[in-house]
Amino acid sequence: MGIAFENQLAAPQLPSRPAYGDNQTGTHLPERAGSLNGVIVPEQPGKNAIEVRGVRKVFGTGENQVAALDTVSVSIRENEFFTLLGPSGCGKTTLLRLIAGFDFPTAGEILLHGQDIAPLPPFKRPVNTVFQSYALFPHMTVAQNIGFGLEMLGKARAEIEARVAQMLKLVKMEALKARRTSEISGGQQQRVALARALAPQPKVLLLDEPLSALDYKLRKEMQIELKRLQHETGITFIFVTHDQEEALTMSDRIAVMSAGKILQVGTPRDIYDRPAERFVADFIGETNFLPGTVVSKQAGVATVKFASSATISAGYPEGFDPTGEVTLVVRPEHADLVPDPAKGTIAGTLANIVYFGTDTHYHVKLDGGGENFIVRHQNSRSSPVTYATGAKVGIQFEEDAARVLKD
Amino acid sequence: MTTAALSSVPLSKAALFEAQAVKISARRNRLLSLPALLIIGIFGVLPLIIICVYSFLVAAPYGGVQWQFSTDAYLNFLFQRDIFDDTLQFTPDFLIIYLRSFLFAVVTTVICLLLGFPTAYFMATRPPAQRNWWVLLITIPFWSNLLVRTLAIMFIIRDEGLINNALIGLGVIDKPITMLYTNFAIQLGLLYAFLPFMVLPLYSSLEKLDFRLIEAAYDLYATRRQVLWRVIIPLSKPGIIAGCLLVFIPALGAYVTPLILGGGIHLMIGDLIAQQFGSGRNWPLGCAQALILMTAVLVALYFYVRNTSGKVQHG
Known part of the structure; x- marks a missing residue:
């Protein structure tokens, strides 16, 4: 398996749940082609990396039930920079958390390369997240943070070191690798969070409003940086934001969400020039x-x-x-x-x-x-x-x- | 030249003012710390000096001391003077009591940690509104005196106590199991007395834990066990250190618990020292024993803190 689930398969937790990569559907997942050295060739060009099918997520019980996601379906293609855009409370972060595995859907399926990953815990999904708060480990150095995922996958020390060095170079943080995460600036923490999530070479990278804590100039820089990283790694990015300008400038495609529903999916130009609903026209631009x-x-x-x-x-x-x-x-x-x-x-x-x-x-x-x-x-x-x-x-x-x- | 001279005037004035302000605030800080220093001096340092002086004196026959320099108290800790030929003979009796006490304290600390950590984690993961109720429940034992609570344990575990009566009544056993006045009783009493002192500091450090870090670790392929060992435990280390110190040190010097539950047969350091001032009528020996205990604790503490804080820093 591409993302080394060897050790995860042996994990004693949740034995009843299938691990990603268990060959239940009969579809064989090909080896991940290429590496971070060059642009990764998509395994199945034009295929969907993530497919969300009729997903509902209800929080609370009885009278206090709130449907954060109301039967959402969307397909996200391989190598795509896909943005979930909407005002706060529209369900975009909920959808991201369902894909990451922090929450489980009330109903519906989430397919990763055709396999249902909805019931898998986060540590069995080849999906990594860049958190809004970065969530860097304060008791580790920059390099230890970046290497954490690989270490948990049971990679050899030499391989971890090599990949960490590569990642440090990719996000231009080589000079600060021995620093603690509390000793670097917000923009640098952002880069470390990115490198940490990219290091295990996930199939899909989830980004939860990662730029919202940065000031305007740094945000602009990071927007370009993110596009560059996405291009260089060839990993599918799913980006959550409430900033329509950010969405328009960075995305290949955008899904505009409101009140737990996806209103329109399309390229930035589609969404801007041919909005499908009044809400979309009002929210964007x-x-x-x-x-x-x-x-x-x-x-x-x-x-x-x-x-x-x-x-x-x-x-x-x-x-x-x-x-x-x-x-x-x-x-x-x-x-x-x-x-x-x-x-x-x-x-x-x-x-x-x-x-x-x-x-x-x-x-x-x-x-x-x-x-x-x-x-x-x-x-x-x-x-x-x-x-x-x-x-x-x-x-x-x-x-x-x-x-x-x-x- | 002129501009430089002009600008230097207000500058030096400002600098002067700043220096003055620093001086004033330093004086005020000293004044504010005075009450604390007085209390530490009168109730902490002064008695320690008295103990130290007494430990080098000779015991008076009916208690108290004679003002005559001697190191006998320290020699008596490890040796006994032969009555006939006046030679020193190695007697490890006191040392054994010390080692026993250390063992009790270590076991108490370890078990308290094993029981306290899941408890504190459970409390810290409740909704914020519920947490204070859990803290309240943990502090309930503090509402009554330790002596009373220890006597209550005695009534529960004695031969005609709650446990034995219940087991006999159910027909599980036909003879009572002797629990009171055993090492088991002391250990149980120590655990009961000190568990809250472990739970509270652990809780306060787990409560501050950013649970998004746990999500991040899961996301990075860490299993539940790896999350515990690589993220939760390292980040709650300050609480673990505080809890261990708060349990280990008082457990080592425990007095009431071994006295009541050990029945005076199984001594711990606290009882030993008390004996010297009571029936033993050897105040210098009691002082020496207290100082030896203190030194041992300080040395152990030094190594413990140095090791664990080092681990926190280097991940």
Whole structure:
């Protein structure tokens, strides 16, 4: 077996539970190809590393029952940087803990390369975790922390030392290997936590908001670092975050979660440009919501009339049939200001101008009332028109800027 | 030049002020520590000096001391002067009592640790609201006097006691098992008396344990046993050290328990020393025995702490 379960199979604990790698289903797991020296070639290209099937997790009993996960199904591919994104309490950490084995699902299956690992304890899963609090062992040095997993797997001393050295180099911590974990900075602890989780060469690496404790600049650095590590090791990363920007910049695919359900799975571009639900549009990036009435629809495009009797054509997700009163979503950067109110699709008064350095946000109080509409302009040296607060302006939309979404 | 001279003025003023502040706070700290130092001096150091002086004097016939320098008390610890030819003969009686006491104390400490660790772990893993109740339960024995509790044990284990009566009543045995006035009784009494002193420091150190570290260890392929030995025990070492010291030292000098449950037949150091001041009427010998005990404990402590704290540091 690739991840050396030899000694785990002999472990006396939980003898009734099958160890990962027990050949029950008849599917043989191939040897792990390659090593950390080079990019690891996926064993089964395009196959799913993790498959979550109809998983429910209920905490508490009787009246106090809370479903942290409500029948969730998702497939995570090999070598993918997959992000679980959602507000706190949406169930993303619960899902991660179920994959790690710290909790067991109330119902459903979790497959790792086709084998159900849901009933296995954490020490029998070839899955490692980078904890939000890092959870480094304070009574060990940096090197001892990194070598811990390998030591528990019963590897030879020479092999452990070699791998620890490799890992130290990978996360650029060679100089501090003899330090205690209390004697290094937060960013360095983060690197050690990563190296410790990567050292046993897990099939899947789970990351539970690992960057949330770092300051802005360090976080940016670590985002790039994580992408590099994922690329170099070829290990499937499952990353949990509530930071939508982090999710967009780092992920191959994102699953947006809310209230124990997965609302949408897709590439960052899919999620941002074609959100499936109002919650997704609202949670990721800034969005304007406009009320309107569907006049007609044809082949995924609806014609929507505003109160000002102007109309606009807007796309809508598959499997959704918009009728009557609907809400349109428009990204602030997909709209533009025009000085003449009559030339815009909708019109209003400039209520506020907020300068952000890279761009400027114009808050427009719409003539029809409701929430302020925000238009984002990228700042350049030659911004053609300058606007003043209180000016009457029109708002134009780019093509395909508006979408009709389920509430 | 001028700017440097100008800027040096406020700088040196600030430095002066700082030095003054340091001086004042140092003086205040000394003042604050005065009550503690007084108590330690009067009730700790002074009696120790008296004991030390007395141990080098000669015993008066009816108790007390005669002011005459002698090292007899220390010689008498290991040797006995022959009445006829005045030669010194090696008599290990006292030494045996000391070794017995050490053995009792070690066994007490080890068993207390084995019983106390799971107990403390159980308490520390309860929901926070429940934990204080468990601590309260552990401290219940402290609500009554040790003497009373030891007498209660006597009533439970004596020949006509609770255990023997119950066993005879059930027909398990037909003759009572003698438990009182045996080594077993002393050991049982010591365990009972000192178990809370093990549980409480262990609990306080396990309660502070970050249980996410245990999850991290499981995640890194450690089995339950490996988690215990590689993570939980090393991290609760301060509690283990404190608990062992709190049990071992008082157990070594235990007086009431061996006196009552050992029936004066099976002596421990505490009873031996008490005898010298009572029926033995040899105060210098009692003082010497007390000092020898103290020295032995200090030496043992030194090595114990040095070894265990070293292990904590080097993982």
